[in-house]
Amino acid sequence: MQIIQTNSKDLKKKLHLSGYGVMNLNCYNWQLFPAKRNDIDFERAVLELNYQIDDQWKLVSELEIEHGGTGVTLEFDPLEEFGEFEYEVEKGGEIWLEQFNIRYHFNTDVNISFGRVKVPFGLSNFFDEPDEYRTNQLPEMENVILPTNWTEYGILLNGIFRKHLHWYLGVVAGLDGSAFNSANFIKRGNQRRFETVNAEDIAGVIRLDYKFNDNNHLGISGYFGNTRNNRPKPDLQQNAFLALFEAHTALKWNLFSVQIISLFGQLQNSEAVSNANRNLSNNLNVKRTPVGKQAFGASLEFGFQVSELIKKGMKNKLFMFGRYDYYDTQFATEGSIFNNPRWERNAIAFGFNYLPTHWLILKGQYSKQIIGIAVNKYQETMSLGFGFIL
Secondary structure: OHHHHHHOOOOOOEEEEEEEEEEEEEEEEOOOOOOOOEEEEEEEEEEEEEEOOOOOOEEEEEEEEEEEOOOOEEEEEEEOOEEEEEEEEEEOOEEEEEEEEEEEEEOOOOOEEEEEOOOOOOOOOOOOOOOOOOOOOHHHHHHHHOOOEEEEEEEEEEEOOEEEOEEEEEEEEEOOHHOEEEEOEOHHHHHOOOOOOOOEEEEEEEEEEEEOOOOOOEEEEEEEEEOOOOOOOOOOOOOOOEEEEEEEEEEEEEEEEEEEEEEEEEOOHHHHHHHHOOOOOHHHHHOOOOOOOOEEEEEEEEEEEHHHHHEEEOEEEEEEEEEEEEEEEEEEEEOOOOHHHEEEEHHHHHHHEEOOOOEEEEEEEEEEEEHHHHHHHHEEOOOOOOEEEE
C-alpha cells in the first residue's frame, strides 16, 4: 500500500526491479547411462524486487521460477536405488520466493538483515547470474554438494572493516538430515518440502573476504550446526552436527580471470543418519542412500577475453574458458557404510561466452566427467544455451 501511494518520482527512485534467466540444450553421451536423452532445460528465471523504504530500511526479495513452471514430475533414476521411478514434487522448488528479507542500514560499515537470507558460503552464491560464471550450468562442484542458491530463514550481520575486510556473521535455520544422500552429501537438506520450516536446530555461519578492489578478493567461510532435530520425525537418537569449511579466491587482471575454491564437509554420526534415512517413507521423496562422513571438492576456472585481441574496445565481448572440478561426496565413510568409488568425480570443461549486448549472453561448452569406477566411467555432455540479464 505504501508503494502504491508513493508518487511516481519517488517510486522510480526507491523501487528497483531486475531479473535474469538461463536456458540450455544438453546433449549426452554417458557410458553408464547410454539411454540418457538429450534435453532442453529452462533452468531458471529470477525476478528481483527491492524497495528502499527510507535511508535505513530496505525490502529485498527474489522470486525464482525453476525449470519453467510448477507441478509434479516423474523421474527415472537409474543410478541410485536400483532404477526407481521417483515423483519430483517441486513444491517450493519450481516457484520459490528465494529471498525475502528486511535490511537495516546502521551506517556505512554495518547492516543487519532478517527473514529469508542468502547463506554467505562459497563462491557460486555470490556469482549466480549468468554473466558471473562461465559454464552453461552453475559451477559443478558447488552445485552438486551445496544447496542451489542457498538461502535460509535467519538473521545476518555484515559489514566492512578498514575498507578492505568484508565480514558476515549469521544465525540461520539448520538443515534437515533426512534428505542427505550418497550423490549430493548435504545438498538436499535445505528444507523446502513442507509448508513450514523446522527450527529446532539452528546453525552459525561466518565469512571473511579481503577485497583488494571490486574485481579481486580472497576469503574463507564456515558453517556449523546440528541436522538432527529438523528431520520430519524424531527418528534419530544421536546428534548429527555438520561442519563445512571453504577457501576461495576470484581474481581479474587485464584480459584474464581466475576463480578457485576448495571445500570440505564433515557429518557427525553419518552411519546413524544413513540407517535412519533407510527407514524413511517413500512418500518423503528422498533418496535414502547412505551419506558420507566427509565430502571434499575443489575447482579451478580460467577465463580469457578474446574479443580484446580481435579489436581493442570491441562492443561485443567474447570469452573463452577452461575449468576443472574434483569432488567426492563419500570422501570418507563411517562404520559399515561402503565407500562407493562411484561418487568420486573428476570433470573438465571448456567453452565460450559471447555477449552481443550487455543483457544477452550466449554460451557453449563441452564437458567430460570421469567417475571413479573401473568401467563405463566417462560421461560427455555438450551444452548450448543463453542467459539474459535485465
